[in-house]
Amino acid sequence: MLPKKAHRRSRFESSSMASTPETEDQKPKHRPIIRIGIFIIAHSFLVSVVCCTAGVVALLLLPVLAKKTHVSENALMPGSASPMIADRDVFGANRFLNELTSMKLKSKRTGIEIPRLIALHMANLGGEVSYHKFQNQENKFHPLHFFTSQDAGANRVNRTCESYATNTVGIIRAPRSDGKEAIVLVTPYNPVNLSQNEVLSLGIAYSAFSVLTQVTWLAKDIIWIAADSQYGEYNSVSAWLKDYHTPSFGGSRKLHGNGCHKSNDVHESKLDIIETEVSDTLRHSGTMAAALVIKVANTGEEGGQDTLNIYAEASNGQMPNLDLINVVSYLAVYGQGFRVQVEKLVSLLDSKWLKFIGDVVETVGIIARSLNPQWKFGIPVKEYVEGSATLVSSLYNQALGVPTGSHGAFRDYQVDAITMEISPKLSSTSKGRQTEFLFRGGRLIEGAIRSVNNLLEKFHQSFFLYLLTSSNKFISVGVYMIAFLLLVAPLPVLAASLYSDANKSNPESENEPFKSWRWLYPTKTVFLIHLWGAIVSLLPYFIYQIPDSQPTSRLLIWASLSLFILTVLHSFFKARSVQWALLKSVTVSTAFVGLCVMSVINFATAEIGALLLVPMCLMIKPWRVAGKLHSALNLVLVIIGFPGAAFSVVKSAFGFQEGSTLVEFWYWLESLWAWNSATYIYICMVHLPCWVLCIYILLHSCL
Template sequence: MTSSPEDDHPKPKQRPIIRLVIFIIAHSFLFCVACTVAGVLALLLLPVLAKKTYVSENALMPGSASPMISDQDVSGATRFINELNSLTLKSPTAGIEIPRLIALHMANLGGEVSYHKFQNQPNKFHPLHFFTSPDAEANIGNSSCESYATNTVGIIRAPRGDGKESIVLVTPYNPVNLSQNEALSLGIAYSAFSLLTQVSWLAKDIIWLTADSRFGQYNSVAAWLRDYHTPSFGGVGKLHADSCHGNNGVHESKLDMIIETEVSDTFRRAGTMAAALVIKVANTGEESGQDSLNIYAEASNGQMPNLDLINIVSYLAIHGQGLHVKLEKLKSLLDSKWLKFIGELFESVGKIARSLNPQWKFGIPANEYVEGSATLVSSLYNQALGVPTGSHGAFRDYQVDAITMEISPKLSRNTKGRQTEFLFRGGRLIEGVIRSVNNLLEKFHQSFFLYLLTSSNKFISVGVYMIAFLLLVAPLPVLAAYLFSDAAKSNPNSENSKPSKSWRWLYHSKTIFLTHLWGAIVSVIPYFLYQIPIPGSGFGSGSDSEHVARLFLWGALSIFILSVVLVFSGYRSTQWALLKSVMVLAAFIGLCLMSVINFATAEIGALLLVPMCLMIKPLKVAGKLQSALNMVLVIVEFPGVALYLVKSAFGLQNGSGYVEFWYWLESLWVWNSATYIYICMVHLPCWFLCFYILFHPCNV
């Protein structure tokens, strides 16, 4: 028997990378289990791997200069607070008188003063406005006095600047019902503003925005920023009390005549904003050992300010003013026994590692691990939610680094001496931060924009926390390749030609595409539901029964549209292994795309979605134990059930599950959170496909 010429030449060896891929696919089960376990372990290790913060930009030089705020600045702030309090108690037109009083003091200090009038327009859900800031059209032409508010803006022109850059101070307050804490925050900003009008080292303009927050702190700041970045013509006019309260001859005061020539009737601007600080004083119901500072940094869709801004605020607060700096924590985790057990385990491993080699710095004390985990989970949740944690979020929509500084006095009662000390500390802190930002020759860029915080002085960079996400999603493409190859081997006679075999996945792609299209339709149904006029309903209004009715109507319409999709998709004729292969690949693509938009959402989504995608099998194929586990996963992974269980586990559940789920979704779509898009267009379609595969007839 003679051999053919082809047999004389040996087959070329495959490249190492191809052999490695084939090996991984052949052992996909072990690979998937190892990567999933490693991904969960990497998440648990994040607090241990956190590094200490440091100031990357040398030009900031925090604390390099001595504070300059004097007794005169603080005494002026004290008089200003007393005038605000007396005006609040005596004047029936405080909503008009307080902005005018603020404008008078700004003008007396030497600032350029103007008013900014804006209309109350609550956020509305619109499906085409995602990935943009909550929109509102300025229209204050024919409106009642109750529908608008007035911000007061003071600007200091820098003696050493060219007017191209500025720093913004924001103090939210409600002129209709001014609280003592809001008066204190105005006083702190006043003391800093008073100093900055006198210094010669200022190179950036200073904008002091006293934001009228009667319609919400975010709305007032967002309205001003929208007009600041939009060309405007004409002015807002003077602010007269009799325009809204009637002219009875009493309120034609000297104050009105004094500031008539001091306040500009045009919208005043300064340079490009280098940074913004929102100053608040917290309500303190109990006594504590020292003044504290709470920092809020999360903005829309998980955006964070440059880490250097948080670092200089934290450094100056701790080392300059002796404040206790805090970040928001998930308090229910502080008493978690299983988290404490994990912390003790890592602490023991760290001790063993250091005993083997003193240079191995692994492990942290168990208490520090628990606190770091509680802060980390809170940070992840706030970023994944996509809703700003304060009015600083409005600045991030314009790529301006901003944070909210909430100062908590150590005593609930305010004596005169205690108030003076508090004003000194707050004013010096603001002065120090402004002095550091004033040193910058360019915008913040040296430090991280993608990070997670475990404490005020520890962070996790993107290069570390990305590892956990990659380990969690790595099994998905491997499983997709294995299922595709296994389906081709198990049914070799289903197709006659070799090319048609390799393109069978296109048929199942049509099914996957229609399912995700259904998810897109589900995401816009609420917009049309709110076009139906129902008395007493609306965003943030209406009874709980009305919200539940809308939720069930949303569900009924979604099921009806899904039934139409099922008719055209040919679900009954699909091979479950190939369908799961394409579904897993679609989930992988969706999670990777979401990681670019909001990494925290992708991280939590992978933790929930990947185990279900890996384990799901038809009940007729899987064993009893796996079938029971799959049933539990399908029930638990439904978005409403998952939210209820997670919030219950962390002690965040309030009210009935249906109503809370509706309010939660409402907050997502009103704030244009990308998490809402992810839930409807990635998680929900994948959940339904897993549900279908679980009950697949397996007759093909």
């Protein structure tokens, strides 16, 4: 007889032994989310095709998904008050214009006389006037100052009289303010070669400045900057902003000190009086709530409307709050009868393939409304084509990372700013038309300032991340990110699929994952190639040290040094054979990470980069593994994926091809690094290394 405990133990052991064969045949059940992940990885090719196709379709449908703009901040109340600008304000502006014109025609020393004349009129209106002197600054690439402001790495020339320019700054102290907030008006002009359009822009600012010195509702100070743009519109505003935000102690600077531009002409006796009332020390106000840059462009079409062009893109794709654009657009259209537009890519307006897509969208919309009248899908062909042309222009300007005007200098200090460029009708040269033009321009500026004056806090209600398809339609970040996410979604799926296939081909790695070194060598290869990209991004700084070098020679030196460094680094990983599937898995993973990081910095650059990089990373295979058709497709994708080739293809497709392609490409790169554009970092440290790795995978059996 066995004891009871032993009897129970023997029964348990026999039952467990009996159930063992059944459990071994059954696979362990995973959680639903894990089973979905395994299914997606197992069908990575199908997922990649579906996601990439859906991403391109979503990108083409963005003009259809655009929404109407509206003012989100109720406190702005655009157009709620009647304009207060009167005949005397416009009469004074006309007199100011006549004096500017006569001085431009008679005097030979307008470089200093025009700023003094502007200061005289600012002071007569009751403003606190000061001069701001700054030097000519040359944009130059410097790696240590790359992510600082645009002028941080500038090269200052010798301090001579000719290198100085003078901004004239007038400040209106608000009667209902403690001086802690301000609104800025900027009128760029070239005192050495003053044009009639610049005279008109100064006149519009004068009429608005005149009425703002008399109103009682002003709660924020008004700063009017007559920006000396002989060295560039951006440089003048950027220099003033830098000095405005940098504390200075003592050291007054005379406008015509050190013998610069000093004159004893009797004609200037009236201007000399104002020198006692104008400070040579920079005057300050409070935090800037918003800034408006006023410009007058060339005349428009005969008999057409006055047109207002709005430019908003700043460095690295930064945009002002959408409410600022909405307020100006609303006041211009419904208050002053302007035709408001934003920049569009004109060459796309006659595109046949874009019109074909518009026809398809319009037809689908008609069918959808016939099935259900509440389905408001689809837009007319003309509206789709114009929206697409505007969308492409907005994407390009944001991806370029270069400001489209001097308003970009304000975004570097987190100040919402736009450039308002007014194009009058051809008949604006007449005296009566000029008076009307000054009236309407002054009312527009007054209305915009009055709306911003109502704010008790900074702009925050509306969007900062958006794309424009017209002056009154936009695409928010929640919509346009869908296309990007669909494009990059196949990358981690493919990386996981390659990892799974590698483990299946080598079962020992599943049992000893930490003892397998197979992943070390492809990771080392990818790291060295990205290190090469970082070195390539720094080469222009040293190339610029070569005296008297031409753009073509600089580009050839850059390409030669890059190839030489790549050859040297290649010797570190060519001795060890790297499995191409593992190398592709790591390459795809780094491309995914790089694109996602870039989408946070500049979405437009990441979107365009994904269109070029994702198909290449997904399709690339070695020559021996891929078939003939697949190899030909790989070759086409690799050629188009090269930054220089992609630049040439885009320029040719959009009708921008002018001069030598190599020289144009070098100038384009110069503009990127001179303006500290993050697109340059993306090209050198993400796109170019991934392209080289794809070449390495393509030629894997030959290396």
